[in-house]
Amino acid sequence: MSILTDKYAVYVLAAYGATALILGWLMWTTLAANAKARRDLAEMEKERGR
Amino acid sequence: MSIWRYANPAEFMRLTGRLLPPLWVAAGVLMAIGLGWALFATPDDYKQGSTVKILFIHVPAAMLAINTYAIMAVASAVGIIRRHPVSFLVAKAAAPIGAAFTAIALITGAVWGQPMWGTWWVWDARLTAVLIMFFFYLGYIALWETIDEPEKAADLSGVLCLVGVIFAFLARYAVNFWATLHQGASLSVAEGQRVDDAFRTPLYIMMVAFYLLFIALLLVRARTEIRLRRARSLRLQGMAA
Numbered sequence: 508m509s510i511l512t513d514k515y516a517v518y519v520l521a522a523y524g525a526t527a528l529i530l531g532w533l534m535w536t537t538l539a540a541n542a543k544a545r546r547d548l549a550e551m552e553k554e555r556g557r
Numbered sequence: 558m559s560i561w562r563y564a565n566p567a568e569f570m571r572l573t574g575r576l577l578p579p580l581w582v583a584a585g586v587l588m589a590i591g592l593g594w595a596l597f598a599t600p601d602d603y604k605q606g607s608t609v610k611i612l613f614i615h616v617p618a619a620m621l622a623i624n625t626y627a628i629m630a631v632a633s634a635v636g637i638i639r640r641h642p643v644s645f646l647v648a649k650a651a652a653p654i655g656a657a658f659t660a661i662a663l664i665t666g667a668v669w670g671q672p673m674w675g676t677w678w679v680w681d682a683r684l685t686a687v688l689i690m691f692f693f694y695l696g697y698i699a700l701w702e703t704i705d706e707p708e709k710a711a712d713l714s715g716v717l718c719l720v721g722v723i724f725a726f727l728a729r730y731a732v733n734f735w736a737t738l739h740q741g742a743s744l745s746v747a748e749g750q751r752v753d754d755a756f757r758t759p760l761y762i763m764m765v766a767f768y769l770l771f772i773a774l775l776l777v778r779a780r781t782e783i784r785l786r787r788a789r790s791l792r793l794q795g796m797a798a
Contacts, residue, residue, distance in 0.1 A: 514606065515607045537774050
């Protein structure tokens with residue numbers, strides 16, 4: 508019954524692992540791009556205000 | 558009050574800034590509950606064994622893969638017809654998310670198919686339609702990246718997105734049109750319940766969690782696009798001055 512000892516464990520773990528990797532990459536790139544865009548825009552608006 | 562008020566970038570930023578924190582929290586909490594329930598509190602299927610647990614990520618990912626494409630198509634059509642810049646931005650922001658969910662659906666499906674069907678892949682109508690839809694996602698993203706002028710990129714990628722709608726439609730309904738190896742709808746009101754009660758509630762929780770995650774990611778990516786546009790506009794104003 509344990510998903511770690513079942514004969515299909517490798518398939519279940521591979522599916523969840525691949526999903527975690529793809530979602531993790533998606534969230535990381537999304538948040539990083541947003542943070543960079545916010546920083547760049549703030550910098551630009553600051554320069555424009557000078 | 559008109560819905561088009563929210564197509565105004567400033568209004569969009571204000572509203573989504575308030576919506577995002579509770580969305581992230583709700584998605585995270587539901588994902589944790591759904592995963593815990595799915596992995597540790599559901600029984601193995603009498604035929605599929607523990608591979609049935611792949612259902613809890615495959616079904617929500619596949620639904621989002623198709624529905625995201627539908628959202629992109631509607632946003633592209635609205636953008637082309639009404640010339641609302643936020644519509645194009647929403648379509649552009651949704652594409653990488655839809656592509657990621659399509660990749661998850663394809664990979665988890667293949668990983669489930671190997672022990673259950675005896676093969677990683679078959680050229681089944683639904684599988685093939687989803688694969689072609691994935692290529693449309695990649696083409697759409699590539700088109701945006703290769704054209705410098707945003708208005709031109711928006712129009713051309715919008716048209717490409719509308720052309721690919723047929724594959725999103727086939728990905729959803731191929732199992733109704735042809736006798737495919739892929740089983741029919743996992744959840745169907747019209748044809749009776751296909752998933753046992755033991756699996757249904759955690760599946761619903763995972764579906765809601767995936768949808769909330771999708772909305773949060775979409776809003777963040779749309780906000781990024783608005784900021785990039787604003788920065789571009791300031792750069793052009795600076796060059797003109």
